[in-house]
Amino acid sequence: MALKLYNTLTRQKAEFQPIDPKNVRMYVCGPTVYDFAHIGNARPVIVFDVLYRLLRHIYGPEHVTYVRNITDVDDKINARAAERYPELAPEIGIRKLTDDTTAQFHKDIAALGVLPPNVEPRATEHIVEMVQLCEALVANGHAYVAADHVLFDVAAMPDYGRLSNRSLDEMEAGARVEVAPYKKGPMDFVLWKPSKPGEPGWPSPAGITVPGRPGWHIECSAMAGKHLGNVFDIHGGGIDLTFPHHENEIAQSRCAHGTPVMANVWMHNGFLQVEGEKMSKSLGNFVTINELLTQCVGDVIRHLMIQTHYRQPIDWTQNGLASSQLELLSWSEFISERCGEVAEPAIAGGACDADLISVLQDDLNSPAALTRLRELFGLAKAGKLSWQDFLANARFLGFKNLHRPGFFHPHIMGNVFESGPQPNLQDQRLFLQYRSAIANGDVSLAETSLQATRLRGFRLKINEEGVVFVGNLTSAEFSDLQIETNREINSRIARRSAARKAKDFKESDRIRDELAAMGIALKDTKNKDTGEIETTWEVMR
C-alpha cells in the first residue's frame, strides 16, 4: 500500500507523490519560545515525528529533510523578557529568554522519544531572507508600504483563502478586528512593521528608513524557502494555524516566487482538551510537558498521544495516562524478562512489520498501528515472533524504555525497612518524580528529588530495570539499598516457602501480606522441568 495523506488544501486523502523521492521535504511550525511548552505543543511534535519516521522508513533516512523552526521574535517574547529581566538590555534579555526556553523545549521533547529535525532554524537568523521576501513582494505589486509598514495586498491574490476555505467577503463581513487606517483592504496583513523603542529592530526593506521587525507569518515563508525551496512536499502544524498563519504563509511564498502552491500537502493535527475542558491559563488547567514528566516517563505521554488519530480531538486525562502506562508496563515486563540482564539493549536485529507500516501509511493511522503492535505482542508472547522483532516495532513507534519495567509501575516499591518515618502522599510523589527524572534523563531534577527525599528521612535507589527502592535507614553507612532489599525479601520468601512446605498456610499468608505492605507482590510458578514450586517477586501494580 502506498502512503496516503489527508490534505487540508483539497480536503481529501490522496496518494503522496514526492517531488523528489531522493529528497522528501517537510516543514512543521515549531514553538514560540517564551514559556514552557504545554501538552498541546507536544501533539504536533509527536505526530510529525511519527510521520518523519515513516517517511524515513519509506524513502530512506538520508532522503528526508525535516525542518521545524523556532520562533524567537514575537510580542509575547518581548513582554516576557522585559518582565523577567528588567535589569538587562532588551536584546540581551530576549536572547537569554529564547535560549533558555529553547533548551527547555529540547529537553522536554527528547523525553518524548522525538527524533531531532534535520534543520531547526531560528527566525532571528533569517531576517535577511524575510527582508528579501518583502522587497520581492513590493516589487511585483503584491505588497505595499504604508506608515512604515509593509502590508500584503490580499486583493491582488485571486485565490486567497483557498486553504482555509474562506472567501474575502465572508471574512470581511464577520471580521471583529479593528482595521488599521493605513490598510488598503481590511484583510491585508503585516509583513513588516516599525519597531517601537525598546523592541528589537532591524534595517527595514522597501525604502523604509526606521528600523523594523517582521510580522508573524513571514518567518515561516523565509525559513521554509531557504531550507526546502520554493515548493516542497509537506507542511504541517496545529489546526488553529490554518487561518490566518498558513493562509498568509501561502500568500507570501506563492506571490513572491510565482508558484502555484507553497507545499503540495498541508497537514493539520487536531486540538486537545484537558479533563473535558479547554486548556487555558485562566482555568488553571494548563498542563506543561515538563510537569507531566515529573509524573511519568515520556513513553507514556507518547502512547496516549498516538493512541488517537492525529486529526481527531483528544481529551487529555489523568485516567488516560494511567491506562497507557499500564499497557506499557505489560510490554516492558515481557521485554525485560526476555532480554534479561542486558540493561541497555543496543538490541541488534528486529524487523519492521509490514502490516504496521501499512496501516500507518493510511493517513498516519497510529491507533491502528498500536493495534497491530498489540497483535505482535500476542504473537511474541506465544513464541511465534521474536521479542526482538516486537521491540523493534515498538521502537519504530518511538517507545524507548521498554527494557525498564520499573519505570511503568504505578507505584514505586514501598518501605522495606520497618522503623522510621513512613512515606506520605507527598513523599511518594517525590519518589515518582525521582524515578521520572531518571527515566527522562533529567539529571538536575533527579538530584533535587534525591536531596529532598533525603531530608525527609528516606533513601532511594534505582536499579537497571527502573525499579525504585525506598528505605529509611538512618545510618551514615547507607551502602547499597538494593542488595539489602533483595536479601531481606529473599529471606522472607524462604521463610514463607518453608511454611508452605509445612502446610502452615496461616504463616505463609502472613509473610505474603507483610511483603505486600512493602509493595512487593509474589508469584508462585511451577518449574516445568523439576515440578518444584518457585516463587518470584515484583513491585506491585
Add this chain to the structure above:
RNA sequence: GGCCACGUGGCGGAGUGGUUACGUAGCGGACUGCAAAUCCGCGUACCCCGGUUCAAUUCCGGGCGUGGCCUCCA
C-alpha cells in the same frame, strides 16, 4: 453572525452499507492450599429525528451537544 471539525460499549479508541476491531476495566472458567501472574471465554456499543436502501452506526437532510478558527493560541 460566518466558516469548520467531532459525538462509538464503564473508560480509551479504530473501522465499516449487511459478518460483535483492539486495549483496559468488569464478569465467568482453567490453574492454585488460597492468591498473584498466566491462559481461555464473555459484552451485541455506534447522540436524536427523518430520508435513501432489501439493509445505515456507516450515505443524505434537519436537530441537539462539545470544540476550533474568524482576536499573532499547537
